[in-house]
Amino acid sequence: MERIPILKMGGFLLITIQVDMHDRLAMTLQNDVTDMIVKTRARGVMIDISMLDMVDSFIGRMLGSIASMSRILDAETVVVGMQPAVAITLVELGLSLTGVRTALNVDKGMELLRSSIERKEANGAFVRD
Amino acid sequence: MTAAPKSRIAEILNHYEGDLLKDWMKQQLTGKAVPTDLMKESELRDQCAEFLRLLREASRGSVTDMVGSEWTELKNLLSDITGSRARQGFTPAETATFVFSFKQPLFDRLRQAYGKDADGLSMDLWNATTLLDNLGLLTTEYHQKGREDVIVRQQRDLMELSTPVVNIWDGVLALPLIGTLDSERTQVVMQNLLQRIVDTGSAIAIIDITGVPIVDTLVAQHLLKTVAAARLMGADCIISGIRPQIAQTIVHLGVDLKDVVTKATLSDALSIAFQRTGYTVRKGGRSESVSSNGTEDGVQTKVASRAGGTQHL
DSSP states (O other), X not given: OOOOOEEEETTEEEEEXXXXXXXXXXXXXXXXXXXXXXXXXXXXXXEEOTTOOOOOHHXXXXXXXXXXXXXXXXXXXXXXXXXHHHHHHHHHTTOOOTTOEEESSHHHHHHHHHHHHHHHHHTTOOOOO | OOSOOOOOHHHHHHHSHHHHHHHHHHHHHHSSSSOTTTSOHHHHHHHHHHHHHHHHHHTTSOSSOOOSGXXXXXHHHHXXXXXXXXXXXXXXXXXXXXXXXXXXXXXXXXXXHHTTOHHHHHHHHHHHHHHHHHHHHHHHHHHHHHHHHHHHHHHHHHHHHTOOOEEEETTEEEEEEESOOOHHXXXXXHHHHHHHHHHHTOSEEXXXXXXXXXXXXXXXXXXXXXXXHXXXXXXXXXXXXXXXXXXXXXHHHTOOOTTSEEOSSHHHHHHHHHHHHTEEEOOOOSSSOOOSSSOHXXXXXXXXXXXXXXXXX
């Protein structure tokens, strides 16, 4: 079965969506991500959707729910590289993905993840060795 | 027109091309068809001669319908003439009259050719009048089309002109909006802005609405959509240039701008943008001497803005 690979990069998970998302694929991804977060104890998840040029409301909602699920598992989610057309579509669909952090590209996304995790640790959250 | 005798228009055009041209020129110059201040006689003569030549060629086929390929050149010529005349300031009526004024010389020749043959004459007069009417109508059509092209081009220019996205600093875009925002324009504005955000990798965009005369719920909604879309891509938007009346209107309309950073002026927005990108702006020029003449305040400011740089922390 087709799957979207999830790469582990340091303490983060990197997901690059390079194919057209259909509903089954999205559900599988959701399962895989939550599994991986628990397995690798990742602190951050980065979803790169720069190759995605079409979204529907289901995929939009899926992005939102992955972010919420990760938060419950204590991992920050950042969505990077959204195309203008995709952003416009999501806004027109009324999905502004509140609660999902966004960045322009992978570089900036990494920066964002690092700084937000640092802040969290500074605030007295559990620090891993 | 099964058994109808052959039209003699082509034959007449062939035989009397020179005479027709002379008569036609006289007709146009004596009549009020050509405002002679707008074009020279020689130019007119060239156009007429070319028209006659092409008409003669074209009328070798059928003169009643103008669908054949032999008419293409004549149509092109008319299109060119119409275009140049429109630029010279001719009205559509004057351009059409150019063609219509050919009727009289042609009719005269037809009458001579047919003599007492009333049936033949009336048939060919009808043919000639249909032909020239059609050609005249074509010029009007071309005139109209030229105007429409201009309007379309101007609309496009206006659209482009009115939505410039300025790269105001490294990583900071500014979008000064001027004029009323309707759905179509907002669409273009939004696309331009988002595309530029991707192209430049800017994390902050300032939307300045100083030039927007009226903000109603629709405009506010459009703005919020743009802000939301930019946020989805990972860029923050600041709305600046909100005039007092507009602030009042926004509150009265019940538009919720809580999630958007708003500033009264562009400079406030810019300083926030500098803060977020990690730049500081400070006055410099302490080492530079202020020239003795001129008001001190003005000069000081000038020096500051020239020498005072922006430094990366």
